[in-house]
Amino acid sequence: MSLQAFSDYLILEKTYSKHTVLAYSKDIESFRDFLKEHHNNENLEDVGYSEIRQWIVELVDANISNRTVNRKVSSLNTYYKYLLKIEAIQVNPLKKHKALKVGKKVQLPFSEQELKTVLETSIEVDDFESARNHLIIELFYATGIRRIELVNLKIHDIDKSNHQIKVLGKRNKERYIPLIKRLAGALNTYLIYRNNLSVIEDQEILFLTKKGVKIYEKLVYRIINKYFSDVSSKAKCSPHVLRHSFATHLLNQGADLNAVKELLGHTSLAATQVYTHNSIAELKKVYAKTHPRNQK
16 A cells, blocks of 8 residues: 555545654654564555564664654554555554553743743844744744744734734634734834845745745744743743743633633643643642631
């Protein structure tokens, strides 16, 4: 069975992104290489759980994290579900597989003071790039959007009259996020500089490089890392930490979990609950200070 047919299925029917499909393909090819090396077999359809388990053991022995191993096995499981769907196999060899245990990954957000420092004192807006970078940080913190969602924003996605932004999320699911008034000034300043670029190749794209082409994910990461590394001691200063800060700060201020779920574009509440650990800590502080039985 060709992996290309599987890739086409993920893109056309499951509406996965090309980046996700590429990751799935690499994981499956990794297993196929293992089969060829250890079992002299490249036929993925003629595989039992014992061979898959041997592959898992080899990955673990290579000091690959349980989280990464689970992701690779998940890719393979999706492939076998596809083979079942098209009746290329009769039984999914991973049907009874249980994922490896992983520890809970706690991601600490930026503090409100760190964000205030970056947004109000660290960036002197006096040219195209500084105006763009300032807006990018404001937008991340004001909306909680993902990095790829920001990269793909178009000019017409910004609805100034209704103070909202249209975001195209995972699996092409659209959502609308309110825009706070503070963003209006940063947006207008950036658009003035943008319109004065000598060349604009990607006219419909909101965020551009100074060469007038669509901004790319690695550059967005470098922008966030540059400004926040100067004010934060956190080992990781990334766009995702800004997304985490958005959710955590909303919850700390009493926002409804379901509302935060919709703003983040999560399909399940469980995905949003990972952000609640900091809000619970904040609630404990409030509780300790205000409960009558805890007062001296």
